[in-house]
Amino acid sequence: MRIKDHRLFAQRLALLHRVSPTLTPAEQWQLKYLDALESSLDGNFAAATEPLRDVIDHSGDVDLAAKASAALLTNLTATHRYEAAFKLANEMTLNLPKLRSRESRFQTLGALSQMLNFAGQTELATKYAQMMMNTIPENATECDPDFKLAAALSNADKLRSSSTELARVIKTCTAAHEPVVTAAAELILSSLYLKEKQPSKALSVLNQINPTVIKNRYYPHLLSSLSQRAQAYEQLGQDENAKKAAKEAIAIAKPGEISGYLRSALEVLYKIARKEGNAADALNYYEQFVVQDKGYMNDLSVPVIAYQTVQQKVLTQKLEAESLSKQNRILTLQQELDAKAVETSRLYIVLLLIGLTGIVLWLLRLKHSQLRFKRMATRDGLTGILNHQHFINESERQLRHLERKSGHASLLWMDLDHFKQINDTHGHAAGDAVLRHIVAVCNDHLRPGDLFGRLGGEEFGILLLECERDHAIAIADRIRLAIEGNPLEHEGMMLKVSASVGIASTYNAGHALQRLCRQADAALYRAKRDGRNRVIADAGEGTSVFV
Missing domain, CATH: 1.25.40.10 (Tetratricopeptide repeat domain)
Structure with a gap:
């Protein structure tokens, strides 16, 4: 009831x-x-x-x-x-x-x-x-x-x-x-249609359940349906409807709220603003998207971390209990075997070593589990490079260090051109293979100290430490040429892809990461607008272009 x-x-x-x-x-x-x-x-x-x-x-x-x-x-x-x-x-x-x-x-x-x-x-x-x-x-x-x-x-x-x-x-x-549970199931169905690139079917489901969602006034369903509606319209190319739905989702959100629904709505607005050539709106939506994306990734990782923490504590308590139990057994044996000869003493030593070995093995297992989880929390699961959150955190730390010693760095924002066509034509497995191949190609041209992270989808970020603008341009152009000249053979097909790169340098933008991100994104936006497959540095303050 x-x-x-x-x-x-x-x-x-x-x-x-x-x-x-x-x-x-x-x-x-x-x-x-x-x-x-x-x-x-x-x-x-x-x-x-x-x-x-x-x-x-x-x-x-x-x-x-x-x-x-x-x-x-x-x-x-x-x-x-x-x-x-x-x-x-x-x-x-x-x-x-x-x-x-x-x-x-x-x-x-x-x-x-x-x-x-x-x-x-x-x-x-x-x-x-x-x-x-x-x-x-x-x-x-x-x-x-x-x-x-x-x-x-x-x-x-x-x-x-x-x-x-x-x-x-x-x-x-x-x-x-059960209207609330039914609506939740229908929202799962529409999200699957979006994932499978069937926006018309997703929109049909959303229209069908819209009266129920409005009647129930269940907030997560209201926000989810508006966010999915914006994504469906954007996939259909109905940009005005997509913008309207995305803005409605943002309007009903609670102040300071972080959620995947808002993240998706802001991503739709960002893509449309870029498509329309509205750089100011695009940068504004991108900054809001980064806040949501970082918070959303935190929200995803925090419950996993908490689960692992509790499990580790349970393992530790079990280890302590087993250790005490083994010690008690050893003391009892010692009292009973005091009168026996050297052979009995040797048996005691063997038992002691078994107990210590068991403890060491448990400790090694615990440490291995902790190290594995630490890597999962900082690395992108598909490519193995830094994930978005850890890349941003490490970049901020390195830039602060460089600022103190008056060093310079350059930030590269890289996006694969027409990557969606690979997913649509050859499937997501081929797309994943291309992403791993691109990361391998890029790593061949990066130095051990450089930071390399996946920002999301087909977008990557590279922070070149102790690297001024001209050197960064040369590295970026080598990476671009290597990507263009190294197609991937996948299941008998040659998959060729190119990349557009935007560069921002601390020499012009200072050491504040937020400003570097804005300038790098603006340069990347211009590279896309000017025809793709090129490198543009410091857009708006003296531009260098390589095709």
Whole structure:
């Protein structure tokens, strides 16, 4: 009732409060739980947190405590308290066998599936969604577990617009009269159509669910539908409609909000402004896009980091417990074997070495896991070079160091020309192969100390340290010629690509990264406008062009 008819839910809750003095202690705890749910639905997560913890710690009802834990898990995620959320998730997993009520098991499994999917643990999220299927209570349908399964498959990039799992969840939730969940599934479908370059079908889905989205007034769905609508219109070449939808998405956003939906809307506005030759708007939208992109990448990495942190702590505690256990066993053996001969002493030494070896192996495993995760947090998964966030952070640090010692550097902004045609003609696998090939070609012309990062899609950034403008122009032109002269052979086809490069130098722009980025982007924009496959340096202050 809370989701299907919130108005009726609020009325029933008010009636319960009128008769609250007559309720039993167990019913009072139920009422406290319902009040916390109402606060969460209104977005007042802080007001709901303490009552939920009170229910968990003091109600004495295992099943009610499980339901409150599921609600608290959602609240902790919404308020970005990820490490606390994952600790709670571990506790909920341990308590699963104790739950008697199918409803509490169902809610717990759903909350765990959603949280693990959010942390990128899609295989575990899928398993919990499948477990929900075997625990559906009498008052529920297959809608929620079907949706949790589809969401996990989508996050794992295992879902397509034609997938039966997605068609099933839409059909099931429609029949169950679950408008919010149905709209969420339809939004997944439209996002898949956009990813598959079928904007007309995406737009058809968005138009179909628009009345429901507006009626529900569920904020994430409003923002997502406007952002996807802007992307669909942009793919169809209907730039005015795309701009309108993107600006509407930005207009309804909350102050200071960071989200992938706003990131996509700003990217649409940036592309259209560049296409129209409006450099000022393009730079403005690009700066906003960078803020959203950096924040969005942080939001993606923070829950993964929190998940790994909790897992590392669990491993450490397990290691400490095993270490203490081994030491206790060794002391006991020592007391029993004191009277024995040299052979017994040797046995003691062997056991001690086994214990120490076990500890060392565990420590090595822990360190290896930490190093692997650190690399995942700083490197682009496809090409192996720096990701956008780490490239920006490292560039700012190096520029500050150069400024202190009066050194110079040059920033290269590089974009592959007509790269979209490769994806559209030969497929994304070919496009990925081209990106890896381009990175290998560029690395052959860069020095060990230079920074090389992928900014997103087919755009790259290079910071040449201790390198003035003329030297940077020469390096950039060598890279451009190498890319043009080294086509990639892929599945019997020769894939040829060219690159446009914009250069900004600290000699003209100073050491502020933001200004260098603006000048490099302006130079890249001019290189694209003037015909592509060229290098332009310091656009607006003395330009050098190489074709």
